[in-house]
Amino acid sequence: MKHYEVEPHATIAEIKNLFTKTHPQWYPARQSLRLDPKGKSLKDEDVLQKLPVGTTATLYFRDLGAQISWVTVFLTEYAGPLFIYLLFYFRVPFIYGHKYDFTSSRHTVVHLACICHSFHYIKRLLETLFVHRFSHGTMPLRNIFKNCTYYWGFAAWMAYYINHPLYTPPTYGAQQVKLALAIFVICQLGNFSIHMALRDLRPAGSKTRKIPYPTKNPFTWLFLLVSCPNYTYEVGSWIGFAIMTQCLPVALFSLVGFTQMTIWAKGKHRSYLKEFRDYPPLRMPIIPFLL
Amino acid sequence: MAAVAATAAAKGNGGGGGRAGAGDASGTRKKKGPGPLATAYLVIYNVVMTAGWLVIAVGLVRAYLAKGSYHSLYYSIEKPLKFFQTGALLEILHCAIGIVPSSVVLTSFQVMSRVFLIWAVTHSVKESEDSVLLFVIAWTITEIIRYSFYTFSLLNHLPYLIKWARYTLFIVLYPMGVSGELLTIYAALPFVRQAGLYSISLPNKYNFSFDYYAFLILIMISYIPIFPQLYFHMIHQRRKILSHTEEHKKFE
Numbered sequence: 001m002k003h004y005e006v007e008p009h010a011t012i013a014e015i016k017n018l019f020t021k022t023h024p025q026w027y028p029a030r031q032s033l034r035l036d037p038k039g040k041s042l043k044d045e046d047v048l049q050k051l052p053v054g055t056t057a058t059l060y061f062r063d064l065g066a067q068i069s070w071v072t073v074f075l076t077e078y079a080g081p082l083f084i085y086l087l088f089y090f091r092v093p094f095i096y097g098h099k100y101d102f103t104s105s106r107h108t109v110v111h112l113a114c115i116c117h118s119f120h121y122i123k124r125l126l127e128t129l130f131v132h133r134f135s136h137g138t139m140p141l142r143n144i145f146k147n148c149t150y151y152w153g154f155a156a157w158m159a160y161y162i163n164h165p166l167y168t169p170p171t172y173g174a175q176q177v178k179l180a181l182a183i184f185v186i187c188q189l190g191n192f193s194i195h196m197a198l199r200d201l202r203p204a205g206s207k208t209r210k211i212p213y214p215t216k217n218p219f220t221w222l223f224l225l226v227s228c229p230n231y232t233y234e235v236g237s238w239i240g241f242a243i244m245t246q247c248l249p250v251a252l253f254s255l256v257g258f259t260q261m262t263i264w265a266k267g268k269h270r271s272y273l274k275e276f277r278d279y280p281p282l283r284m285p286i287i288p289f290l291l
Numbered sequence: 292m293a294a295v296a297a298t299a300a301a302k303g304n305g306g307g308g309g310r311a312g313a314g315d316a317s318g319t320r321k322k323k324g325p326g327p328l329a330t331a332y333l334v335i336y337n338v339v340m341t342a343g344w345l346v347i348a349v350g351l352v353r354a355y356l357a358k359g360s361y362h363s364l365y366y367s368i369e370k371p372l373k374f375f376q377t378g379a380l381l382e383i384l385h386c387a388i389g390i391v392p393s394s395v396v397l398t399s400f401q402v403m404s405r406v407f408l409i410w411a412v413t414h415s416v417k418e419s420e421d422s423v424l425l426f427v428i429a430w431t432i433t434e435i436i437r438y439s440f441y442t443f444s445l446l447n448h449l450p451y452l453i454k455w456a457r458y459t460l461f462i463v464l465y466p467m468g469v470s471g472e473l474l475t476i477y478a479a480l481p482f483v484r485q486a487g488l489y490s491i492s493l494p495n496k497y498n499f500s501f502d503y504y505a506f507l508i509l510i511m512i513s514y515i516p517i518f519p520q521l522y523f524h525m526i527h528q529r530r531k532i533l534s535h536t537e538e539h540k541k542f543e
Contacts, residue, residue, distance in 0.1 A: 161500070166493040248499035 008049035012042045015059070029138040032062040067138035074128040077147045081155030082121040088159035089114045100165050107169045109177050113162050113245050116184055117155075120237065123188065131195050133202045154253045162245050170246040183240030190233035193219035198230070211276050224280075225288035227269040231261040232286055262286050329390040334445050336381065341438040343375035348431045365413075365423045372427065375434075376409050405430070408472055412479050412507075415488060419479035426471025429464045436460065458529040465525065469518055476507055483507060 004018045016028035032041040035051065037060040048057060089110075093101045105111065161167065170176040197220045201210045214221045222229035238254035265285035272279050284291060325333060347368045354367035379402045385391040386398045413423055440457045443449040482488070489503040 161493075161498045164493060164498070168494050168496050168498055171496060246496065246498060248497040 006048065010048045011044065012046045012048075013044035015048070016044070019061070026061075026063060027067075029067040030064045032064050033059045034062070035059065037062075064140065066141035068141045068144055069138050070134045070136060071128060073139060073144050073147060074132075075125060076144060077151045078121050078124045078128065080148055080152040082118055082125070084152055084155045085114065085117050085121075085159040088156070088163040091163065091165075095160070096165055103165070105163060105165075105167065107167065109169050109244060110162060110167060112177065112181065113241070116181070116241060116244070117159075120188065120241075123192065127192070127195055131199050133199055133204065133206075154249070154256075158245075158247060158249045158253060161247050161249055168246070170244070176246070177244055180240045180242075180244035184237050184244065185240075187233040187236035187240060190219040190222065191230055191237065193217045194222075194230040194233060197223075209275065211272065211279060222288075223283075225283060226265075227272055227283050227285050228261075228265040231265050232288075235261060235286075262291060325390040330445055333385070333390060334442060336385075337438045337442040337445065340375060340378065341435060341442060343371060343378070344431055344434040344438065347371050347375065347427075348435060351428070351431065361424055362421075365420050365427065368427070373409055373414070376405055376430070380406065408475065411489075412476055416479035416482050418482045419475045422471065422474040422478045424471070425474065426468045429468030429471060432460065433464050433468070455533065458525070458533055461525050461529075465518075465522055469514060473511055473514060476511055480504060480507060 002019070002022055004015065006015060006018070012033055013028065016031050016033065019031060019033075020027055028044075034041055035053070035057075041062075042051070042059075051057065088095060091100050091103055170180075197215055197217070198212060200215075201212055202208055212223050214223045219233075220229070222232060226232050235254065235258045238250070238257060242250040242254050262285065269283070269285035350368040350371065351364055354364050355361070358364070382391070383395060383399050383402055386393050386395040391398075408426070413419055436453065436456045440449070440453050443453055483490075484504045487503075489501070491499065491501050493500050
């Protein structure tokens with residue numbers, strides 16, 4: 001038990017800093033302070049005198065484990081696929097047979113796929129650096145291993161087949177590729193539009209939450225029908241990529257991603273409903289009218 | 292300005308979930324069990340499964356006495372084994388709908404690995420059937436005890452002998468079962484390679500390949516990290532549950 005003397009208007013963030021001084025191994029990001037050992041974590045912005053405490057407040061500490069910043073995780077998990085895919089695209093030695101080292105595919109769609117895949121991850125990296133405004137600073141360290149295994153593993157698996165010397169181009173040829181490319185591009189633009197719209201909802205450095213609404217940008221009109229159109233467009237992009245490459249691992253990756261994003265979308269949708277009484281009733285979490 | 296003393300009590304526990312107290316034997320927590328209808332169904336289910344595995348046990352003994360050797364005993368119980376082991380898939384459903392408090396993921400993993408061995412190895416590769424007896428015997432004894440354990444637990448009348456058996460016999464049966472499983476997979480390997488069983492190679496229009504032979508080898512390798520963890524978890528459970536009962540007996 002440690003005792004600290006603070007002003008009544010002290011915030012939880014300030015108390016966390018005091019705690020770190022006496023327990024240097026537990027930096028603020030890994031502290032969870034709560035009024036009840038089994039209760040919810042208090043927010044950094046919470047002010048002591050606004051909490052249900054008397055002249056003495058007893059706070060319970062839980063160690064959240066080593067933390068890593070969201071930005072670091074995102075950059076690492078996205079840089080991997082970008083780099084790994086290119087290893088397969090350029091047929092770096094020891095992946096395919098030696099006679100194929102540094103050779104190039106004769107199929108146009110393979111080159112196109114590399115451009116699309118690379119564009120997608122470059123876009124993600126740039127958005128992480130310049131667009132997104134994160135609610136949380138950090139996440140548990142173990143997440144980076146889990147997330148990187150997922151992204152890097154799937155990237156390698158997909159890239160292996162698409163860039164394979166025995167790759168079979170799509171059954172319906174150029175028509176299929178053109179259609180798929182159109183879907184991909186539209187969904188990439190859509191996804192970016194949503195990210196920008198969400199960014200504009202929240203001023204820099206703040207953690208405010210507001211209901212997102214359609215803007216002048218037609219891509220944002222999907223907000224009329226879904227809570228998380230960014231996920232909708234993301235699934236769309238990968239479906240486009242799957243059709244373009246006609247590659248089963250890509251379809252499986254899309255399916256797994258869709259499952260995860262649906263879980264996230266449902267959670268976000270539920271939070272919106274709980275927080276805002278006037279939330280538009282027509283909206284579904286991720287798929288218009290359906291899911 | 293009144294100074295406010297804030298007291299911070301350190302209660303760190305390594306960032307894990309705070310799961311206080313002993314995990315119960317069959318995983319049932321004192322809070323809320325299944326309703327009466329679900330309990331009745333589960334009792335029936337566990338009785339049927341106990342009976343099924345007893346049939347397999349009896350079948351094995353009779354076939355041995357009749358033939359006088361271990362050879363081809365598998366065929367005498369092949370059908371009930373497939374039926375009752377596959378039936379265990381229902382247990383995943385039980386967890387999913389919440390009438391059994393175990394984790395869906397853990398149960399799926401356990402049941403699917405059994406079903407995989409029965410169908411994707413033993414059934415699919417006839418030549419692997421010679422090594423099968425070791426794990427069949429281990430599973431049979433284990434399951435008879437396990438299902439009767441659940442039956443009695445549901446009826447709130449668990450004889451100590453059954454509890455003891457469940458948490459002790461695994462010490463021998465678990466390694467025995469694992470050995471049998473590994474030997475069976477190993478025996479199947481050359482035939483899988485030769486026949487290209489369940490494998491697909493490039494080129495094909497889905498741009499996908501799968502090598503079942505390599506997959507089976509990966510499965511065998513995965514036993515190395517997984518088996519010790521599960522085994523020592525059971526040892527840990529044994530210490531907790533059997534010593535807990537001892538203490539209760541002392542105070543009677």
